[in-house]
Amino acid sequence: xxxxxxxxxxxxxxxxxxxxxxxxxWHEIKGIFYILILVGLVQSFLVKPFxxxxxxxxxxxxxxxxxxxxxxxxxxxxxxxxxxxxxxxxGRLLSHMPKRxxxxxxxPRGQKSDYIKRVIGLPGDTISVxxxxxxxxxxxxxxxxxxxxxxxxxxxxxxxxxGYLAMEQVTGKDGRLYCKMPRxxxxxxxxxxxxxxxxxxxPQADDYGPVTxxxxxxxxxxxxxxxxxxxxxSLEEHxxxxxxxIESLGGRAEFITFSLDGSSQYFNPxxxxxxxxxxxxxxxLHPTASKP
Numbered sequence: 001x002x003x004x005x006x007x008x009x010x011x012x013x014x015x016x017x018x019x020x021x022x023x024x025x026w027h028e029i030k031g032i033f034y035i036l037i038l039v040g041l042v043q044s045f046l047v048k049p050f051x052x053x054x055x056x057x058x059x060x061x062x063x064x065x066x067x068x069x070x071x072x073x074x075x076x077x078x079x080x081x082x083x084x085x086x087x088x089x090x091g092r093l094l095s096h097m098p099k100r101x102x103x104x105x106x107x108p109r110g111q112k113s114d115y116i117k118r119v120i121g122l123p124g125d126t127i128s129v130x131x132x133x134x135x136x137x138x139x140x141x142x143x144x145x146x147x148x149x150x151x152x153x154x155x156x157x158x159x160x161x162x163g164y165l166a167m168e169q170v171t172g173k174d175g176r177l178y179c180k181m182p183r184x185x186x187x188x189x190x191x192x193x194x195x196x197x198x199x200x201x202x203p204q205a206d207d208y209g210p211v212t213x214x215x216x217x218x219x220x221x222x223x224x225x226x227x228x229x230x231x232x233x234s235l236e237e238h239x240x241x242x243x244x245x246i247e248s249l250g251g252r253a254e255f256i257t258f259s260l261d262g263s264s265q266y267f268n269p270x271x272x273x274x275x276x277x278x279x280x281x282x283x284x285l286h287p288t289a290s291k292p
Contacts, residue, residue, distance in 0.1 A: 043082040045071055056228035057116055059149040059195050064156040064260045069105055069251040074098055079250040084112040092247055101192035101287035103253040108240050114250060117230050121219030128209030132198055142187040149183040152176055155262030165199040192287035199226040208232045217243035256283040
């Protein structure tokens with residue numbers, strides 16, 4: 001066999017050896033791409049993990065909670081995709097109105113980030129707040145003073161009241177520091193109840209309205225009434241600018257999966273486990289029906 005023939009055979013063998021490797025590489029790339037597409041579809045149309053970055057929904061939700069949001073209870077809209085790249089558009093596919101007391105995620109007008117708040121008012125309701133007391137259609141909601149909320153102090157919950165909020169650092173029987181705050185249980189007209197915090201008189205939060213909720217809109221508030229930028233506050237104040245269209249709702253909060261106290265370090269895996277808050281996993285986020 002001459003030298004040219006041997007060279008041709010070697011070249012063919014080299015191509016045959018490299019072909020499976022190249023095919024395998026592109027097969028893996030396509031597999032990862034399809035998985036990403038599937039994850040995006042599931043999180044856009046079925047369920048999505050959500051992270052709580054603030055104290056606006058205390059005591060129900062804490063900064064550092066991770067939870068599951070279902071995307072389908074109210075139908076789908078421009079706010080449903082996992083990434084908010086679509087402009088505001090009227091209409092929802094298979095639209096359903098939320099119930100009073102639902103905890104929902106919402107995309108404020110002109111923004112790309114999600115807020116999480118509670119549905120307080122429905123279309124046609126007149127909402128006002130008088131000295132911190134929520135009033136719906138001219139009737140104050142039922143309020144019951146509960147034992148103080150005792151939330152463990154950690155990096156995600158520093159208990160900083162800025163001198164005007166009723167927040168007190170106390171030592172519990174277990175020797176741990178807690179943030180003690182006044183807790184009020186509210187019951188909405190449909191009979192569902194949930195806990196709120198009343199940390200003191202804040203004029204722009206505790207005196208509001210009255211405002212009538214337009215058709216196709218809902219009125220949203222945070223459970224931490226004095227530290228929540230919600231429908232009571234303008235867009236310039238980083239609030240929701242009044243009632244929000246139901247198209248802006250991205251889903252309903254279902255339950256907490258786990259919670260982190262903010263002490264973990266990215267490059268220290270052991271700190272990840274120490275940062276888990278006990279007792280938070282599995283907490284149901286649907287409001288409870290009060291007893292008659």
